[in-house]
Amino acid sequence: MLPNQIRTTTVTLGPFVDDVGAPWPGRVTVTSSTPRVWAATGAVVAPRAAPVPLDDDGRATLTLPFTDQPGFTDGAGRALTGWTYTLALTLDGQEYARHTFALPSRLASPDGVHVDLLPDAATVGARGAGSAADAPAPAGRARRAGADGPSAGTALAPVPAGPDVPPACGVSRRDAFRAGMVALGAGAAISASASASAAQGPAPARPAGVLPLAQTINDDLVIGSTATPRTLTVKSSGAGGTESGPSYYDSTGRIVLEAYQPHFRWYGESIRVQLKDPRAKGMLTYQAHWPQPHYPDGDFTGRPTHPTYPVTIAWIGAHFLDNDDPSLLRNNLKHGHLNFEVPDSRGDLQTRLEIKIIDTTTGKIGTDRSAVRTNMADFEVGVGTQHEQMRIVGNDTRPKDLAFSLQHGPTQPRWVLRTTPQGANFQFLRYLSDARLVDAPLQLNRESGRVTVGGDDGTAAGLLVRRNGAAPAVMVETLAARDGQGVLVRSAAGDLQATAVQTDVVGDTQRRFVVTADGTHQWGDGAAARDTQLYRRAANQVGTDGGVFLRSSSTPATASNGGVLFVQDGALRYRGSRGTVTTIAPA
Structure with missing residues (x-):
């Protein structure tokens, strides 16, 4: 909505009816000549083709600001008045009249302004609606709403901006x-006629x-001027390619631009877009008609109705400074890019891919390492029969990194996935919040395939495995037929008491069970120092510093080699390899 302080008036057109009094279907499209800023609020009033459909009676109602009122600037602080509006009237799908005019405050009225919009004589004659002498004057007469008669009309100030009709x-x-x-x-x-020949007489002067x-134009071609910009339109037709077209051609x-010159001192480009203002945008725009609805069960939720006239569906171009407040660096750092924009679900254009042309810290144009960013987008690589890949490439003298950072540049990495130079081993690097590298807690050796946890110096925290369920937390499955290996714990040379395996229970102050590097098994209750152990005493001897408890059992089976020591009914007994049971100590 326009700020409340802007003075506007209601402009009405029509009704447009035919000779028998039936209203015409159609629309009026209004476009203003220049963007402007309402200084009191900073609101940018930007021109665009705004279509207003005729109602059921053939009328159109517009609300437009007066063009000579103070309070507008050009965005750089200079006062701006005297812009113009262009009204284009389309009836039954064909343009009927067009007029460019100013809307001065002297036309102010409680009932608004009524504009009589009529085609000029040339258009009426071409349509076969009487002779040029009988045709009305060019369009553009306004009168205060409710006033009658020609004397009540005031000619809208025409602007020599081109013809009023196509x-x-x-x-x-x-x-x-x-x-x-x-x-x-x-x-x-x-x-x-395109088929007229010279034999029918001298060729008429070219319009x-x-x-x-x-034809070759040997001079520079300028279309329009600074005061009155113009549009170059290259017409096309669907006659050669639509589904219902009569033929295919x-x-x-x-616009075809030939080029021979190689790049030299910035020469060689075919299209040059000069951004005359640091906030200017030079965009390539794609517009299309949305069908109704434009996809099943979908809509632009921010629009009251589906758009029925061309709307922008893609925007590609470059710009530098922020439009709203270029004095703030944080605003400018969001821009300064070549960007690709497409609509969101509301129909608003959103940048999806941008290539920075500025340094992302200072905001100055020019950077030795540019940021290429996505926004509101997922980056996908489609994989087909050619097995396409996403790649980070470079020679073996440089590391190849995939960084997870807070912002662009090397200042705030959090994690980096790296392949090292030469050997191309894979590393997970971790950084502190001040961007200092700590270590690589996880590494994969490309030659052997070995996975190292804890870093080269073992300073990382190690590996924590949590399991909520009956299945093992860690399982090693050996596939070798013989001599398969599962887990190896290697201590430093001579460190026989290094802990190889240990366990405890939540709440314990001491480890309940420990296996040291020399194979000693130690047990405790978790509250005090471990008090029971089993160890190698000498060759072929197992020792313990306390007693050995044997639970009472039935007579065991005969051992094929050696014997079995057991307790039965309180007596200590021995059964040899021949099956003989000897009582060593009675109950």
């Missing part, structure tokens, strides 16, 4: 394309602004 066409679209006629600007009527396709208008 050129009348006496040549079919297909013949015009085949004849190679291109309109540069508007205002000329092509009335001669101004119409050039044959093959090239009916697309083009």
